[in-house]
Amino acid sequence: MKGKKKIEHTKLGALVIAGVLFLVFALYMIGKNQNIFGTSITLLTVVENVNGLVPGNNVRFQGMDVGTVKSIDMANDSTIEVSLLIKRKMQEHIKKNAATIISTDGLMGNKILHIVPQDGEAGPIEEGDVLFAMEQVGTEDMLKKLDMSGDYLQKTLVNLADITNKLNKSQAIWSLLRDTMLVENINLAVDEFRLAGRKATEMAQAGNRLLRTLEEGEGLVDQVFTDTVLSANFSKSIDQILKTGEEAERVLLEAKTILNEIQEGKGAAGALLNDTLVRESLLNTIQNIESSTESFNQNMEALKHNFLLRGYFKRLEKRKAKELEELEK
Structure with missing residues (x-):
């Protein structure tokens, strides 16, 4: 009887020990997040x-x-x-x-x-x-970068302080900032820039309108570029204008040559204008012709009053008057 109880106690103890070990293992695994x-x-x-x-x-x-x-x-x-x-x-x-x-x-x-x-x-x-x-990036790397950033920030602050001190000591800068004319000039410059911007905008809009007109096929320029007949005529006109210009240039050169020859006494015109004897002879001839013409007119007037030819001249005047009346009718 006693042996049987010992066996039961042994089994119970082993079971308790196994349960405790399992509990410890489970708690360990739970603690390890397994x-x-x-x-x-x-x-x-x-x-x-x-x-x-x-x-x-x-x-x-x-x-x-x-x-x-x-x-x-x-x-x-x-x-x-x-x-x-x-x-x-x-x-x-x-x-x-x-x-x-x-x-x-x-x-x-x-x-x-x-x-x-x-x-x-x-x-x-x-x-x-x-x-x-x-x-x-590890924590140490981040700390190193922060340390470097702090050094750069410190240098930057020192430079800013130095610049601020120099600005405070500079009278030229403050006098320039207090100058009212400078402000007015800056405002005028800004207005000029705005005006130039508006002009540029207007020019751009005009260019856009011109391009739109060309794209829509309107205007003489588009006809010149698209109409083959008109384009050919336009080319011919340009050629004629160029030829006319060449002819005008040639005529001007010839006229210049003639004037040079006249000034140099070459040719008949040059001889007449530059030779004093010929010029005096020509003037005498012209004077003789004028005096002969005047004498001829006097003789004709005398013939009109001559009783032998007076009737002839009257009939001639009547005929001229009748012809004028018929022309007026």
């Missing part, structure tokens, strides 16, 4: 620096917790392999071309591994797939 009550798939991501990431940290996709970090192993001197446990129900939503990046939960929280979707077509992840890490 998915012990659901199915998971294992992924692998390759990084150069884990930045404080440890097993048990959360894995997020689009802001959702989709798994945990299972293990971190050093592959070689420059590559670290991080094993991930991902919930199987999220398998269809994560693509093979997704990338990973390590960040911090808040400002001072735990490290988190983010799965970032990428552009392009790709199938869903499978057991054992490898996701590659994105290039990331």
Whole structure:
């Protein structure tokens, strides 16, 4: 009887110990954020620096917790392999071309591994797939950049202070700024620029109207360019104008040549104008002709009053008068 009780006590103790061990293991796994009550798939991501990431940290996709970090192993001197446990129900939503990046939960929280979707077509992840890490900026790099930015900002402020001091000490600049005529001149210049802008706008509008007229086929210019007959006539007219200009130029050259010859005493006209003897003889001849004409007129007037020819001249005058009356009728 006593042996039977010992066996029962032993079984009970073993059962209690097994329960306690299972409870401890479960609590440990829960503390490590392991998915012990659901199915998971294992992924692998390759990084150069884990930045404080440890097993048990959360894995997020689009802001959702989709798994945990299972293990971190050093592959070689420059590559670290991080094993991930991902919930199987999220398998269809994560693509093979997704990338990973390590960040911090808040400002001072735990490290988190983010799965970032990428552009392009790709199938869903499978057991054992490898996701590659994105290039990331660490906290130290950010602090270095902030330190450099602070140095640049300090130099800039020093330069601004120096420029301000120089401006305050410069009387020429302040006198220039206080000059009222300068303001008026600037206003006039602005008005001139505005006027020039309006003129340019008007010219552009006129050019647009001209181009629109040409495109619509209106006006003489379009007819000259499109009407073949008118274009040919226009070309002939241009040729005639050019020929007329050439003829006029030739006539002017000939006239210039004649004038030069006359001035030089060449030819008959030049001899007449430049030879004094010939000129005097010509003047005497003209005077003789004028005196002979005057004597002839006197003789004709005397014949009109002669009784022998008076009737003839009267009949001649009547005939002329009758012809004038008939012409007037």
